Amino acid sequence: MAPCMAASVLGSPVFDLFLLVFHFFCLTNTISFTRDELLNIRQNTPQDLTDINYSDVLLNVVIGGAAALMKRYRTCRRVKRVGVLVRLRKCAFQTPLPSIHLANLHSLPNKTDKLLLLSRTNKDFSHSAALCFTETWLNDAIPDSALHLPGFQLFIADHESTGKSRGGGTCFYINERWCRDATVLKKMCCPDLEVQFVNCKPFYSPWEFNLFILVSVYIPPKAQVSLALQKLADQITETEQQHLDSVLIILGDFNKANLSRELPKYRQHVTCPTRDSNILDHCYTTIKDAYHSVPRAALGHSDHCLVHLIPSYKQKLKSAKPVVRTVRRWTSETEQDLQSCFDITDWSVFEAATTDLDELTETVTSYISFCEDVCIPTRTYLIFNNDKPWFTVKLRHLRQAKEDAYRNGDRALYNQARYTLNKENSAAKKTYAKKLENQLTSNDSTSVWRGLRAITNYKTPSPCTEANQ
Template sequence: MDPATSASGGQPLHSRTNKDFSNSAALCFTESWLNDAIPDNALHLLGFQLFRADRVAESAGKSRGGGTCVYINERWCTDVTALKKTCCPDLEAFFITCKPFYSPREFSSFILVSVYIPPQAHVSSALQHLADQITHTEQQHPDSVIIILGDFNKANLSHELPKFKQYISCPTRDKNILDHCYTTIKDAYRSVPRGALGLSDHCLVHLLPTYRPKSAKPIVRTVKRWTCKTKQDLQACFECTDWSILEAAVTDLDELTETVTSYISFCEDMCIPTRTYLTFNNDKPWFTSKLRHLRQAKEDAFRNGDRVLYNQARNILNKEIRVAKRGYAKKLEKQFLSNDPASVWKGLKDITIYKTPSPSTEANQQLSEGLNEIYCRFETAGLTPHAPSENLSTQPLTPPATPPCTSDQ
């Protein structure tokens, strides 16, 4: 199995259009069937580091099958260390520790444990051996979080390690949940099934963090649909209007302006149809309603299990996405080439996703207290007057020596 070759339906596992996997922090594969004859460069994924634990024939008792490998996204973590490997007839486990650039929780590192328990293994012995290794790892790395994932077949680790919770709830082979993911973090992930990789009989499982940053609510927008016919209807409505009646019904220019404007708006509402739609803060400007329908058709085909229809819908969607992006690029280029400064500025804002910040007043407690003191000094009963300033002189004023001048009437 070559992870870089194909996913379900022949779609590349790592490509610009397959964001689910290219943006993942880690990719874990069991039963890799890798051996020393397959070099690492044959399994290279752009932007990922490969860590593999191939089956050892002397320890496992057989050479074919088995093995695990893990890809770590370099944008998430580059400080990765292989801790230990275990290979025996009942268990294959691979421990690696990752110290990412950023972690939303206060963990010093993440320890990923890739596990494969063969179907013919002695389950109790394999689970006990795995539990002992995990307990020993916890003692050595008390500040790290351990995530255990892989193909457990008939085994279940919840009895040996009750504080670890299993988060894969979707069937991974037929109607059975053979692949598990354990961790001690409460409400850590939700599992989403994906298409099988190549000829594998297990489907891929996408683990998504349940934590999501707060997003803005969708905005309801209403737009008018201007066409040649609607413009002609509106023009005919204006031609049939007796504007002298509006002029005779008012007395000044301001009232006439308001009356005519209201009448024009009324005619627009009567002649121009409107359309209401929702806009989300993460909507792409090139993602049209046609692409939205094609994406929905692709998801419906995947849920129905129709592989042929799914491949067709996926190919059509990818083709239309490229067409939509090219069309949007030409639209922006046309705005830049035009002599309209408003269009150029609008294009710049679309490219940079610039939004005008809302005006906000500076929080100044001293200013607010001063304003309250000024405007409320005559309304508050028993308000204590200000004490005289120490800098003012307390000596009585003396009249000037020269008498004031008087003028004769």
């Protein structure tokens, strides 16, 4: 206990101020003693030690400095605390993927009070970007005001078209601090499948994700699994074609169904049992290791536990270092310079200096590379692994112009720069799509395979990976 108290005293600003003032006083008023006076200091105390007169100006300076130092210390501590709170508040919604809670409720109206209490007492729940609930048992007789959750936007897909009087229904609660631009793309409801697509454009998203499409799914226990999966796969494929840059997050109660059998590229991320020892509630994305599932206590008398899906995906910009690439800038002038270099070259020198065809080939090739290095200028640039293939240098300049207009506060220039950037971005996407189409329709097999790799994002495995396999 004593060392801790000593450390706290030594680290306090008051103690530092005392040492500073004491040192200043010692320098301005020096007192000297003889050997006899030091030996008899108890009996003979010199008057100079106690009768020290300091001017009022010096005293005001010392007191003012102490007050300013204490005020600055308190301000720094306050700013530090506020900075920590602001940083935590921002980081809660600046993850690459949204944090989601998933559950089968067995009637949402009976659990509204529990959801409200949970949002007030549990930070993980209140900071969740989205809440996905299935078997809400909702109908037109229940107003949306009775289901309101402060800070969340509600999207309902009821079950009336299935012909059932009870059961089914899905809904989304979208956190307004994560996204306010959320709209329903489409809904589908039949006896074998209930599905809802919600398009979300959050305030923050990584460069590789433009928007998120959340899909709530409920497949009843008595449904025809193959027919339900086929309908769901058709809806997902159609949505992917309409929104090429989107990330689909498919959530819900699948019971006996498994979407990976119909769409193998989608991975299932819920690994904890959701009802007894069975995993009935699923989460699918095309991203490897996107989520880590954690079971929570069930809401009310529901027999399904509440699943917290924590993002574990690491965005591309942080997963790998940028690649440094050097390219040659070929122009008509540089080609003429290179041709002139070849014209003045005496090629017979290489034939006389070599005795073997392989040696001659290697020598001539090295000389040609040397001439290219001399005549053709090069340019070095960085390639980030989250760069879009259609994002050209022109688009980079337009984006920088948009940022400059925003910082300068010129609203008219900012709107014009944003419009130009969006227009050029759409044109660049169409040009890139035509390029891929031409590669696939050409008679060149190399171009065809290159186009297939670009579409499927296939990467050739490294030799180390093949050796380990």
